[in-house]
Amino acid sequence: MVYNKNDKSDIWIGYELGSETLMKLTYKIRGSFDSGARMYNIDHEQMYVDMCRSPKLLKDMMRKILSSLH
Numbered sequence: 620m621v622y623n624k625n626d627k628s629d630i631w632i633g634y635e636l637g638s639e640t641l642m643k644l645t646y647k648i649r650g651s652f653d654s655g656a657r658m659y660n661i662d663h664e665q666m667y668v669d670m671c672r673s674p675k676l677l678k679d680m681m682r683k684i685l686s687s688l689h
Contacts, residue, residue: 641680643668 645667
């Protein structure tokens with residue numbers, strides 16, 4: 620399942636394969652309120668770090684995502 624969400628400043632895409640989503644494998648987002656404003660903390664997971672260090676891993680994953688849209 621591939622889905623995305625657009626808002627004023629962000630584009631989100633999630634790719635689900637099996638029981639884990641790509642979003643859960645790459646980062647964790649936690650929201651909280653600070654002085655009446657919603658603030659988000661993003662923690663990068665190991666898969667995100669691996670994709671940043673290895674362009675081949677990122678290219679292979681994007682190829683799989685795009686082929687699923689075909």
